[in-house]
Amino acid sequence: MSILNQHKKIFSLVQVELEKLGFSEFVYEPHFYSLDATKKFGDLTYNLTFQLLSKSISLGYVYGFILVNPVNKILKQFIPDLSDNNELITLKNHINGGKQEDFKKINEHLKTKNTGDYITAIMEHIKKIDFPFFNKYSTLEAINQEIINKVPEEDYFEWFPGVAIFKVLIIMKLRDNSKYEEYKNKRVKVYLSFVEKQPALYQDDYITFLSFLDYIDSGSYLKINEKDNMA
Structure with missing residues (x-):
């Protein structure tokens, strides 16, 4: 065989x-x-x-x-x-x-x-x-409470693969996490520091990140669920 x-x-x-x-x-x-x-x-x-x-x-x-x-x-x-x-x-x-x-x-x-x-x-x-x-971790709230609220921020990358920052911010926003604004502002500063050092390498990523923040802060993400409910 x-x-x-x-x-x-x-x-x-x-x-x-x-x-x-x-x-x-x-x-x-x-x-x-x-x-x-x-x-x-x-x-x-x-x-x-x-x-x-x-x-x-x-x-x-x-x-x-x-x-x-x-x-x-x-x-x-x-x-x-x-x-x-x-x-x-x-x-x-x-x-x-x-x-x-x-x-x-x-x-x-x-x-x-x-x-x-x-x-x-x-x-x-x-x-x-x-x-x-x-x-x-059978619910989004469990992930929010047990990982985002308890795991050190520097260890988020061990739990959330790929674009961990985006995923963490989405979960924070969806679960109305009180750490959202503080974490968001920290990440904006980190992105800016990268852009200042190597603008050609990070400028596009920074623009995408700002667009992402505008999308979730404006509440536009709620329209996705509205479409699903109407389907």
Whole structure:
């Protein structure tokens, strides 16, 4: 059996288990040896990405992500292609998402050649590591309270991939966070300092950032939800 067929077999077994847990959409990427699984929960979408090694069925990693629809609707006005550079992902499970020692333990089950034990070990991992992440941040308000209000600002980038500043400000605005004005003003000053040092490199980004701030401060973002309600 070719390695790709072996991968398909493993992923099909994982898919069966995830379907029991409410995951309903699956995308297999043979060239990346990976499987993406998604589960929609209100305005949030939970995503699990599995990757096997290129020459075996050993698990390389499992990562858990959360996509927030209202955040992406606003972000799309300024970044049309959200699939680029993980912009589509609002929140990533950066602390417990992929410890290599955990995956080594899971792969130990392959030595027994019992595929069932291997699949069970994978599922136990996501139930221990990724599901608590999904459950803890099951609403936009939970993300606002538990991360934006508690995590040091310099660590936001570890939680919010891509244009983290935009995502943080959107969540702050949507949840009427009292830190919004202070954080916004800090970021404007940082952008200005970059422009002053290297205008050719940062001027366009600064203009986009100001347009973004005008958009959310003017309340224009509310029109997106109005359109959805009328649809």
